[in-house]
Amino acid sequence: xxxxxxxxxxxxxxxxxxxxxxxxxxxxxxxxxxxxxxxxxxxxxxxxxxxxxxxxxxxxxxxxxxxxxxxxxxxxxxxxxxxxxxxxxxxxxxxxxxxxxxxxxxxxxxxxxxxxxxxxxxxxxxxxxxxxxxxxxxxxxxxxxxxxxxxxxxxxxxxxxxxxxxxxxxxxxxxxxxxxxxxxxxxxxxxxxxxxxxxxxxxxxxxxxxxxxxxxxxxxxxxxxxxxxxxxxxxxxxxxxxxxxxxxxxxxxxxxxxxxxxxxxxxxxxxxxxxxxxxxxxxxxxxxxxxxxxxxxxxxxxxxxxxxxxxxxxxxxxxxx
Amino acid sequence: xxxxxxxxxxxxxxxxxxxxxxxxxxxxxxxxxxxxxxxxxxxxxxxxxxxxxxxxxxxxxxxxxxxxxxxxxxxxxxxxxxxxxxxxxxxxxxxxxxxxxxxxxxxxxxxxxxxxxxxxxxxxxxxxxxxxxxxxxxxxxxxxxxxxxxxxxxxxxxxxxxxxxxxxxxxxxxxxxxxxxxxxxxxxxxxxxxxxxxxxxxxxxxxxxxxxxxxxxxxxxxxxxxxxxxxxxxxxxxxxxxxxxxxxxxxxxxxxxxxxxxxxxxxxxxxxxxxxxxxxxxxxxxxxxxxxxxxxxxxxxxxxxxxxxxxxxxxxxxxxxxxxxxxxxxx
Amino acid sequence: xxxxxxxxxxxxxxxxxxxxxxxxxxxxxxxxxxxxxxxxxxxxxxxxxxxxxxxxxxxxxxxxxxxxxxxxxxxxxxxxxxxxxxxxxxxxxxxxxxxxxxxxxxxxxxxxxxxxxxxxxxxxxxxxxxxxxxxxxxxxxxxxxxxxxxxxxxxxxxxxxxxxxxxxxxxxxxxxxxxxxxxxxxxxxxxxxxxxxxxxxxxxxxxxxxxxxxxxxxxxxxxxxxxxxxxxxxxxxxxxxxxxxxxxxxxxxxxxxxxxxxxxxxxxxxxxxxxxxxxx
Numbered sequence: 001x002x003x004x005x006x007x008x009x010x011x012x013x014x015x016x017x018x019x020x021x022x023x024x025x026x027x028x029x030x031x032x033x034x035x036x037x038x039x040x041x042x043x044x045x046x047x048x049x050x051x052x053x054x055x056x057x058x059x060x061x062x063x064x065x066x067x068x069x070x071x072x073x074x075x076x077x078x079x080x081x082x083x084x085x086x087x088x089x090x091x092x093x094x095x096x097x098x099x100x101x102x103x104x105x106x107x108x109x110x111x112x113x114x115x116x117x118x119x120x121x122x123x124x125x126x127x128x129x130x131x132x133x134x135x136x137x138x139x140x141x142x143x144x145x146x147x148x149x150x151x152x153x154x155x156x157x158x159x160x161x162x163x164x165x166x167x168x169x170x171x172x173x174x175x176x177x178x179x180x181x182x183x184x185x186x187x188x189x190x191x192x193x194x195x196x197x198x199x200x201x202x203x204x205x206x207x208x209x210x211x212x213x214x215x216x217x218x219x220x221x222x223x224x225x226x227x228x229x230x231x232x233x234x235x236x237x238x239x240x241x242x243x244x245x246x247x248x249x250x251x252x253x254x255x256x257x258x259x260x261x262x263x264x265x266x267x268x269x270x271x272x273x274x275x276x277x278x279x280x281x282x283x284x285x286x287x288x289x290x291x292x293x294x295x296x297x298x299x300x301x302x303x304x305x306x307x308x309x310x311x312x313x314x315x316x317x318x319x320x321x
Numbered sequence: 322x323x324x325x326x327x328x329x330x331x332x333x334x335x336x337x338x339x340x341x342x343x344x345x346x347x348x349x350x351x352x353x354x355x356x357x358x359x360x361x362x363x364x365x366x367x368x369x370x371x372x373x374x375x376x377x378x379x380x381x382x383x384x385x386x387x388x389x390x391x392x393x394x395x396x397x398x399x400x401x402x403x404x405x406x407x408x409x410x411x412x413x414x415x416x417x418x419x420x421x422x423x424x425x426x427x428x429x430x431x432x433x434x435x436x437x438x439x440x441x442x443x444x445x446x447x448x449x450x451x452x453x454x455x456x457x458x459x460x461x462x463x464x465x466x467x468x469x470x471x472x473x474x475x476x477x478x479x480x481x482x483x484x485x486x487x488x489x490x491x492x493x494x495x496x497x498x499x500x501x502x503x504x505x506x507x508x509x510x511x512x513x514x515x516x517x518x519x520x521x522x523x524x525x526x527x528x529x530x531x532x533x534x535x536x537x538x539x540x541x542x543x544x545x546x547x548x549x550x551x552x553x554x555x556x557x558x559x560x561x562x563x564x565x566x567x568x569x570x571x572x573x574x575x576x577x578x579x580x581x582x583x584x585x586x587x588x589x590x591x592x593x594x595x596x597x598x599x600x601x602x603x604x605x606x607x608x609x610x611x612x613x614x615x616x617x618x619x620x621x622x623x624x625x626x627x628x629x630x631x632x633x634x635x636x637x638x639x640x641x642x643x644x645x646x647x648x649x650x651x652x
Numbered sequence: 653x654x655x656x657x658x659x660x661x662x663x664x665x666x667x668x669x670x671x672x673x674x675x676x677x678x679x680x681x682x683x684x685x686x687x688x689x690x691x692x693x694x695x696x697x698x699x700x701x702x703x704x705x706x707x708x709x710x711x712x713x714x715x716x717x718x719x720x721x722x723x724x725x726x727x728x729x730x731x732x733x734x735x736x737x738x739x740x741x742x743x744x745x746x747x748x749x750x751x752x753x754x755x756x757x758x759x760x761x762x763x764x765x766x767x768x769x770x771x772x773x774x775x776x777x778x779x780x781x782x783x784x785x786x787x788x789x790x791x792x793x794x795x796x797x798x799x800x801x802x803x804x805x806x807x808x809x810x811x812x813x814x815x816x817x818x819x820x821x822x823x824x825x826x827x828x829x830x831x832x833x834x835x836x837x838x839x840x841x842x843x844x845x846x847x848x849x850x851x852x853x854x855x856x857x858x859x860x861x862x863x864x865x866x867x868x869x870x871x872x873x874x875x876x877x878x879x880x881x882x883x884x885x886x887x888x889x890x891x892x893x894x895x896x897x898x899x900x901x902x903x904x905x906x907x908x909x910x911x912x913x914x915x916x917x918x919x920x921x922x923x924x925x926x927x928x929x930x931x932x
Contacts, residue, residue: 036401045400049393145480147414156418191778191790198764198775205762209776209834210747238392240418245386245411268766290397293378297354 018313019262019277022306026281030288037291040167047173050283052077052238053253054176055231057261057275058183059110059224060254065187066200066220067267068124072113073228074250075135078243080106080232082139085148085242088155095154103229109135110225117221118214132251139244148242158237172234179230183272196220201268256303257282259310266314281306344376345611347604348398350391350408354381356522357576358548358596359409361649362433365597366407369604375611377604378403385521386479388412392419405429405607407600413438413483413506429610431617433599435484438506445606445617447599449625451484451573452491452503454592457627458571459495461590462543464633465569469542471496471513474534476520476527476546476555481506485547488573492545515541520551527554535562546572549579549591556587575628577648583630584641590629596649599623673703676738677873678723678754678842683732685718692718693729694897700842705864705874707884707905709917710894717846719894720877724756724844725749736841753840757831759847765820769812770794770801772819773834804837808866825856829863836867843867844875849883861887881910890932893917904932 031038056073063070084102088095109131116127158175161168187193195216198206207213236242260278263270286299349366351359363379370377378401380394391411396419398406406428410416413436420430420442432443440446475492478485486506493500493509500509508517515538518530527546531554534541544559546552552572559565565587572579575593582588606617627637628644680698684691692715700706710716721727723734725743733740736752743749746756763772779793779800780786786793801815810829812822819827828848835843845864849857861883868874878884884891884905891903893916901923903913908930915921 034401042400045396049396052389140480147412147481149414149417189791189794191780191792194767194771194778194792195776197767198771201764201766202762205764206775208746208756208758208762210750211776235389239388239415241388241415243388243412243415245415246389248387249383268764286393287397287400290378290380290394291401293376293401295354295379 018310019260019274019281022260023277023281023284026284026288030284030291034288034291037288040165042287042291044161044167044169044173046280046283046287047176048170048238049287050279051170051172051176052231052235053250053257053282054276054279055179055227055234056250057254057257057279058179058272059227059231060251061258061261061263061270061272061275062183062187062196062220062224062227063124064200064255064258064263064265065196065267065270066217067203068117068200068217068221069255069265070113070124070128070221070224071251072109072128072132072135073224073231073254074247075132075139076106076109076225076247077228077232077235077250078245078247079109079135079139079142080229081236081246082143082148082242082244084232085151085155085236086143088152089148089150089242095152098155099233102232103226106229106232107222107225110228111218111222113225114218114221118217128251143242143244145244147244151236151240151242155233156237156240158234159240170238172237175230175234179227180272180276183227187272192216192219197268199267253282254279256307259307259314262310262314264314265311269314278310344374345405345608346376346378346398346401346403347607348394348401348403348406349377349379349600349603350394350398350406351379351381352385352387352409352411353383356385357578358434358574358649361576362409362596362600366600366604368597369601373605373608375604375608382411386411388415391416395419395423399423399426399428403428405431405603405610407431407433407603407607408443409434410437417442429607429616431603431606433603434594434596435482438483440620445619445621447602447606447621447623449594449599450503450622451487452494454573454594454625455488455491455493456495457592457625458545458573458590459492459497461495461627461629461633461636461638462492462545462569462571463496464636465589466543471543472538472541473511473514473543473545474531474538474541474555475508475514475517476530476534476544476551477508477517478547479519479521488547489545492571520547520554522548522551524550524554524557527551528558529554531555531558532561535559535564539564542568544568544570546570548572548574549576549582549588552579552588552591553582556582575626575644575648577645580628580641580644580648583628583644586630588630590627590638591644593626593628593644593647595623595647674701676700677702677736678875679735679738680719680723681733681735683719683722683729683734685722685727685729691897693722693732695732696894696898698723698892698899699902700873700875701890702873703868703871704889705868705876705887706890706892707876707878707888708892708894709878709881709884709913711917714894714917715897716877716894718897720844720846720875723749723875724754750838754842754844755835755839756844757828757835757846757848759850763819763827763831766818768816768818769805769822769830770798770815772830773797773801773804773815773837775834777838805833808833808836808863810863823856825852825859828852828856828860832860832863832867836870836872839872841872842875843872844877846877847879848876849878849880857883881914885910885913895919901926902932904930907932 060070080102083105084098087093087101088098113127113131116122117124158172161170195211199213199216203213257278258275260281261274263274285302289299367377378398382390388411417437424430430443432446434448436446437443477489483506486508487503489508490500498511516534520527520530544555546555549572552570559568569589572588572591575591579591583591610616626639629638632638678700683693683696685693696719708716722729725746725748774797779797781791781793785791798815849860864874888905891905893900901916
């Protein structure tokens with residue numbers, strides 16, 4: 001922002017390196033405070049705790065890279081979670097089929113967001129504010145505001161763990177890492193991925209070079225919807241229930257992770273791996289402060305400070321160009 | 322860069338309060354960090370933990386209904402070595418599988434204030450009898466109306482929450498209406514209830530709900546509210562409509578602000594509960610478990626008292642002076 | 653969206669044919685475009701010959717941008733015809749024109765600043781890996797894009813060290829160089845440049861002029877729209893003067909003075925009063 005800050009060359013790179021440094025710093029600090037922090041088991045636990053926001057964050061990153069934003073992600077996930085668990089419990093259809101229905105529903109919501117953004121030309125903020133409420137209402141009506149319990153084992157299998165040495169790792173966190181690897185590959189190594197960056201960076205230039213920008217956006221919103229479905233699977237597996245009250249703050253949580261990860265809210269800059277780092281930073285603070293016995297309010301305080309620092313770094317690095 | 326330094330400094334100051342390792346660790350998980358009821362509960366637990374030499378950890382969901390946040394808190398507390406976890410479940414059903422995991426790992430889990438669904442999912446429940454709390458204000462309201470035909474508005478919590486259902490149904494039963502028993506999670510209805518709306522226990526939402534109900538039924542003469550913030554909202558709506566004089570408002574909780582509102586005549590009567598006591602008893606049970614390995618079990622009633630602005634013949638109540646002495650919140 | 657390139661193994665080709673210099677490449681006859689009661693193009697003719705730089709000049713409101721939009725497919729004319737290599741063509745969109753081999757460099761720098769030079773050169777027509785990786789997953793062939801970008805920029809003598817730099821690290825002239833190079837790389841018939849030097853300083857402007865000359869020397873005819881008369885006179889082979897929605901004259905910059913050309917453009921000098929040797 002200020003010319004003073006720009007005098008330090010490091011500040012310009014903070015957008016890319018900052019998140020990792022912040023994460024390492026936080027880990028070092030908590031390791032010095034609690035002997036329980038620095039253990040494989042604890043890190044596995046942190047991964048397990050961030051897997052829902054982490055996978056939602058993939059979709060949010062895709063959309064923010066195109067200079068959009070998705071407020072509906074948490075509610076769409078909750079709808080998917082209730083749908084797959086209620087279908088499996090009430091209608092007795094097989095677990096894979098129930099999961100497929102849930103994935104289809106969240107993907108459909110993503111596509112609807114995309115169609116409203118591209119065909120009706122509405123701003124993503126407003127579109128997803130609308131679908132947030134629609135998804136919430138459908139979810140409450142469909143579930144009768146009742147939590148779905150007694151799920152078949154298949155639905156909670158991703159919450160189970162396997163042992164690696166003396167560390168228990170949940171299948172869900174492995175699925176999250178795989179989802180990150182796939183989206184990283186998509187964004188870096190494929191034409192549609194680069195087109196998503198181009199659309200976010202300079203939509204007019206992208207259109208003039210012949211990129212079908214609306215098709216790119218539709219693809220991005222649809223894929224984001226699919227990632228919310230995967231997050232729904234993980235949420236069901238982690239909590240062991242289909243919870244219609246879930247997902248209420250996840251939209252802001254994912255935006256926090258994306259911003260902490262150094263992705264620019266103005267679009268076209270950033271990386272999906274940064275979002276993973278951002279989500280883990282939040283998880284590390286929550287876990288570390290709890291281990292230290294510090295009230296959870298301070299976690300919120302620190303997250304707030306980090307978000308403002310991350311956005312400042314983004315602004316400064318943009319100014320430097 | 323700067324961020325790291327300031328964070329380290331901040332966290333370092335906080336960590337000075339960290340306790341020695343051999344103390345029993347007790348975790349307290351509330352619904353939110355912001356509701357004064359839970360803030361008070363936390364203070365009660367902290368005071369008792371200090372007295373008994375235990376280390377208290379606390380965490381909370383982000384908002385009422387945030388189950389995932391409570392799941393995370395349980396996991397973190399287990400990782401931190403807590404052997405007792407006290408929890409006010411945000412989602413009575415959704416938290417059950419996670420509680421089961423904790424109990425399987427040998428953790429004593431006690432529900433405070435509100436039960437899980439099913440109640441047996443925890444080792445013990447320390448709570449007020451919310452159904453009885455409702456009955457007390459129901460009886461008071463019946464006497465206060467003195468035989469006039471009742472036109473009732475209920476400002477409830479939100480759908481599917483047992484505390485909301487117990488207070489509501491208890492109120493109806495105390496009033497002499499047919500209602501479901503204390504085990505039900507569904508709000509009963511009756512022709513006398515002309516409008517039922519969710520307030521989420523929040524003053525502004527309670528006010529909005531009351532305004533809508535007044536549109537629907539302008540001739541209301543009795544308002545039941547889930548808690549005192551909702552009651553304050555209802556009073557404000559009635560006052561704006563110029564109807565505050567002819568309407569009886571009853572509530573539950575007994576926070577100091579609520580008692581003041583009762584003394585001021587905004588609320589006619591409220592059932593006072595004792596969150597400090599609940600939390601303190603929970604901590605004591607945790608210390609006992611750490612020392613002797615004996616787990617607390619079953620339902621423990623922490624008591625409820627009817628506080629009324631004006632005592633009515635035939636209804637046992639205490640005055641607001643007594644209420645102020647026992648209340649929680651800012652005196 | 654890259655169908656035409658997937659079918660074309662040799663990327664960044666030279667123009668697929670080099671017609672004898674002076675033969676017509678892009679022509680327009682009697683173009684008309686009306687917007688309500690305003691007639692933006694009023695029976696305009698246009699001729700671009702192979703191997704030349706044709707400057708289009710005209711006062712503001714003369715309708716030259718409407719003419720250029722019609723030639724690049726951004727506007728569909730109401731009447732008249734456009735001929736490419738003597739054959740009539742009908743462009744419904746800029747994509748149609750591009751598929752026919754007409755590339756346009758836009759005034760407001762159509763680049764994605766956060767992306768690298770190589771990525772910008774291939775934006776919208778990325779080179780894909782051979783086999784299933786390319787057809788199914790649409791995986792990028794990054795090494796080949798990098799190599800071809802480097803070779804192409806070298807052949808145009810644009811001195812940029814690394815194709816992996818983000819475009820936003822470049823100067824204004826270098827960015828324009830990237831945009832010109834991209835058009836030159838993919839144009840098979842015509843490059844249209846809309847005010848390519850408008851936002852640039854003297855040195856950078858000269859650099860871009862030099863680049864335009866190199867594009868022409870490789871055999872691609874260039875249409876240059878510019879307000880900068882010294883630049884027009886320095887580089888153009890012929891000057892198309894547009895006035896009142898139509899072609900007023902085609903001038904020879906080596907015979908006519910800059911002042912007279914501007915006078916024709918503004919109507920101060922009647923076309924009939926120009927000496928015949930000044931026509932081109």
